[in-house]
Amino acid sequence: MKFFAAIFFLFCFNLFAQETDTTSTDTFIGDTITVTDTIIADTTGIFTPQPDTLYPINQTPLYDYSTFVSRRMIDILNYKYTGDIFLPLSFSFLKDKGMIGQANELILYGNNSTGYLVNGILHNNRYRKFLDLNLIQSESIDSVEVLPLPRGFLYGNDNYLTSVNFIEKDFITTVPYTRIKYYEGPDGEAFVDGIFNTAFLKRFNFYFDITNRNFDGVYDNSDFSIWQANVKLKYFLSNSINLIGSYSLVDSETGFFGGTDVDSISKITNDINSVLFDPLFAPVINPDLRQHYEWDKFNLKGLVSLNNFKTDFNLYYHAERERYSGISSKDEIKNYVSGASLRKSYSHPNIKLEVLASFEKRDLNYYRTDTISGFNNLEAEYNLFSVSPVISIYLLDSIIVPSIFYKYSKLTDYNSQNGLGADITINLFRWINLYTGFSKFDFINEYETTVYEVGGKIKLSNLNADIRFYSINKLLTSFMPSPHISFLFIDEPRIKNITGYSAGLNYDVWKIGFEGRINYNLLEGEPEALSPQIKMHANGGVFYKDILFNNNLNLKTGFAFKFFDFESDDFNSAYQIDFTAAGIIQQTAIVYFSWENLLGEEYFIVPYYPMRERGVRFGLAWELFN
DSSP states (O other): OHHHHHHHHHHGGGOOOOOOOSOSSSSOOOOOEEBOSSOEEOSSSOOOOOTTOBOOOOOOOSOTTSEEEEHHHHHTSOOSSGGGGGTTSTTEEEEOOSSTTOOOEEEETTBOOEEEEETTEEOSBTTTTBOOGGGSOGGGEEEEEEOOGGGGGGSSSSOOSEEEEEEEOOOOOSSOEEEEEEEEOSTTOEEEEEEEEEEETTTEEEEEEEEEEEEOOSSTTOOEEEEEEEEEEEEEOSSSEEEEEEEEEEEEEEEOOOSBOHHHHHTTOSOTHHHHTOTTTOOBSOSSOEEEEEEEEEEEEEEEEETTEEEEEEEEEEEEEEEEESSSSEEEEEEEEEEEEEEEEEEETTEEEEEEEEEEEEEEEEEEEOTTTOOOOEEEEEEEEEEEEEEEEOBTTTTEEEEEEEEEEEETTSOOEEEEEEEEEEEETTTEEEEEEEEEEEOGGGOEEEEEEEEEEEEOSSEEEEEEEEEEEEEOOOOOSOSSSOTTOOOSOSEEEEEEEEEEEEEEETTEEEEEEEEEEEEEEOHHHHTTSEEEEEEEEEEEEEEETTTTEEEEEEEEEEEEEESSTTSOOEEEEEEEEEEEETTTEEEEEEEESTTOOOOBSSTTOBOOOSEEEEEEEEEOOO
């Protein structure tokens, strides 16, 4: 891989861009490419109708006023995997376990009950209600949509507190397009991704993305390896109907080392830190527990646009298998999900009516080989149906947009669940946006949860600022990244209420950019549930931004920081400072460099998973052979 990196740097200044980013701002914007008998890219976004011209229909956001991370923002984040993409967002916190490939939990709005959708289809593990973001291919993402908290329960059959929608790349180029991304870091950390996209036979477009990531590990049994592939074939039946068939494959193996064994360390020394951060001597909780994860996901999508009516219809099948070995018992989870979803909308200058409906048949199985405990295998087969109508009214030329929404869901042989909410968005002077909303819905074990959110943001040429507040009443800590706990059997909520505040500021002066965000969560609940929680976290940085070398290099470089403060006094606050640089060369190649944990701080975010020590990482994303 080092050989490939050298080749990339040797030729990166002789490249020419071919891809059109589908998100030019924080708000998702549709593709600006048209398809004709000879495919032509339009750079103005204004099309003159021509005979036999085909216009592609693209995936649209679930809600126009969601919070978005565009592809252009993603490209300069110097991220390592999909979980890092959420760093700039309000109320977003990654419970990083330090080692590459571990199943980190992403905390949104103070909780981990998040439904992750890809192009509107739920991808969470249906048995554990959790998704390891290592399994989502970062380079196939066009933009990330985070729904406002009051709308989180609407999407998918399950009532999650929050929802995230990954909108995948869907673009067409005048000639075959190829992109390679590569990076490497210490301890055998390496990443390589290849994308190929081409149009053929006038009405077809083929997309292929393959990824491999590896990490040798630092502590005993902390290594990681994963292969991912994504294949899509799009057929332009007409200007009104597009069909897309897709297949996603994942095959990974992870050392679930469980963090360092503090109890064992405390028996040999009173100075725990003298051993805790030493990978040569620190014992780990699980020296031989391994996870092997596989998934195969198929989807057939129909996109229909007829005047004011739009339809997004999906048929899908998901097969997932995860095995845990190397312990006295061997666990295996097998999930088989087949389903259909429909999203239909009618738009008028003053009103928008939308209906979301889905049906799933689930076959969930948990097998355990354990003759000592007498644990019985768990098997469940059931159907789940949901429907959600949404009504939005556009007043005063869309300055004020109130909405009301409802959800009904029914699981086989169980009571139905209901949810109702409303929100309003106010857009003033094109640079001030205000939002407020609430919802009340049935959560797990028939608990009724109420949520609120209020916020505002200002967006000018050199200034972006926002402030937000949210409240959740009755929260359950039920979604965990490992099956080795009795997470299915929860009687009472352990964290009963959460209130959160967030403020962010991005301000550019001359060529210096100041970025900062602070998030504060106030939790109420049982002490043992609160003790490892993060109370306050902040991130930001100071960066130099400029376009150099006759507009051939768009550079952003500087120092980034993170700070964490725990809810309990038993855990010390922590911080990390990184030096980062990202340069876009001729809109074709992106060069990354980072010196992480510059001061060599020894700390953890999740007890007791030590964060990695100081290290250098570099990489390159390169469009070539176009």
